[in-house]
Amino acid sequence: MIDHRLIGGLHVEAVRRAGLHAEVEPHVLFQTSTIGALLEGAFDGDVTFAELAEHGDLGLGTLNGLDGEMIALEGSFLRADADGAISVISPAAGTPFAVVVPFAPEIEFALEKELGHAEFVAALDARLAGHGASAAVRVDGRFGRVHARSVPRQERPYPTLAEAAKSQHVFDFTDVDGTLVGFRFPDHVDGVEITGWHLHFVDAARERGGHVLSCAPAGVRVQLDPSGELHMELPPGV
Ligand SMILES: [Zn+2]
Known part of the structure; x- marks a missing residue:
């Protein structure tokens, strides 16, 4: 340690x-x-x-x-x-x-209506009020739209992430069944973690997915697993 x-x-x-x-x-x-x-x-x-x-x-x-x-x-x-x-x-x-x-969810609920991304994460935050700084999430169901990205393999010498992100591919899934997984981290761990919500998506067929830039759930079941404990493994040089 x-x-x-x-x-x-x-x-x-x-x-x-x-x-x-x-x-x-x-x-x-x-x-x-x-x-x-x-x-x-x-x-x-x-x-x-x-x-x-x-x-x-x-x-x-x-x-x-x-x-x-x-x-x-x-x-x-x-x-x-x-x-x-x-x-x-x-x-x-x-x-x-x-x-x-x-994953051992302690909070489960449904969001029946179609929601924009900001409304969606606000609904997650509302359910987490009083449950600590961090949480894992799993969301299953229908999505009107998932706006996602992924990145091509980089070659050494490696660029910065910002530089690499210029070659990212951005795509949309529309009217799709699938699953979101991810985490919320507090602002205090900036530099250690992506703060706020960080979500990845995979469709129900396990054929398409990516890092979520925004999404519009349209009838989903949400499971939240609040956490107050983060263990980190640091590679050499970090
Ligand atoms: Zn990501």
């Missing part, structure tokens, strides 16, 4: 890879590296998807080389390529940035 902090109600603990042990404690978020390191172009991590699976069954992130968007759902680790096509990730593949949790 190299750090031990309490940040805005979210307890953050960091370890090196050698200090990792399998932990399947419900509600404990597990993250590899930091969003700050990813922003600076640290696109190769030292944790495999087999190891990531020991820390959670729901989550999101990316693959080494920034090779697409990752969606973890019910223990399956899926990759959306630059055009949003889904494939299953090899357990031996590595990740430079990922967040997972052993």
